[in-house]
Amino acid sequence: xxxxxxxxxxxxxxxxxxxxxxxxxxxxxxxxxxxxxxxxxxxxxxxxxxxxxxxxxxxxxxxxxx
Ligand SMILES: [Zn+2]
Numbered sequence: 507x508x509x510x511x512x513x514x515x516x517x518x519x520x521x522x523x524x525x526x527x528x529x530x531x532x533x534x535x536x537x538x539x540x541x542x543x544x545x546x547x548x549x550x551x552x553x554x555x556x557x558x559x560x561x562x563x564x565x566x567x568x569x570x571x572x
Contacts (some may be wrong), residue, residue: 521540526565538554538557
């Protein structure tokens with residue numbers, strides 16, 4: 507795979523929703539960085555949800571508010 511192809515990996519789970527400021531997580535297994543803007547994250551080292559990590563909670567769609 508070329509570098510360009512790697513840069514446009516399509517994720518199934520969307521981790522940036524809306525215009526909240528985002529932050530980066532790093533996958534402890536692959537060292538891959540991924541962007542997220544959930545206000546509820548507590549760990550920087552976390553696999554992407556597509557790689558077995560927990561799905562970030564989207565502001566406004568908190569499970570406890572539904
Ligand atoms: Zn996050």
